[in-house]
Amino acid sequence: MNAPIRQTSPLAIVSLVAGILGWTLLPVLGSVVAVVCGHLARAEIRRSPQTLEGDGLALAGLILGYLALALMVLAIVAIFLFFGGLAAVIALSGH
Template sequence: MSIPAPRQTSSYAVIALVAGILGWTLLPFLGSIGGIIFGHMARGEIRRSNGQLDGDGLAVTGLVLGWLSVAMWVLGILAFILFFGGLAWIAALNS
């Protein structure tokens, strides 16, 4: 009776998860971009490995964290522009 060898976890998947977490903590924008890029790379590598690699959940988590952070950045910048654009418009009306 032979014991099947354990599957290895994709290094890209681990990097995607770490980068996604860093996108919310220490490296706000760069970590998010890294989580997105490495998450996509990991999912492709896992699909091409024919069951030899594991870690799709890590890759998806890194992708989700990265995309959520980017979405929050976009919404924050949009709110900033709308707020100060509104203030400029009100100031122009009162002049």
């Protein structure tokens, strides 16, 4: 019997590439695209598992995208805490 040929989902490939770009050249845009395309790809693959593959690629893109976004949020919080603390120290010192 001939097994049907399964194609890799283009959205899964885009998700992985965007996830890598999210860590290198396009931090915010690449991460958001990786997350959106990763979810779309996984849904697409679940709807037609006989013709599409690439769930691992989509999952890797999702992980890279979410990790980059989480680190960006943590960095922004750390910056606000640092400068907020710095402003409080200056205000309390009387200058």
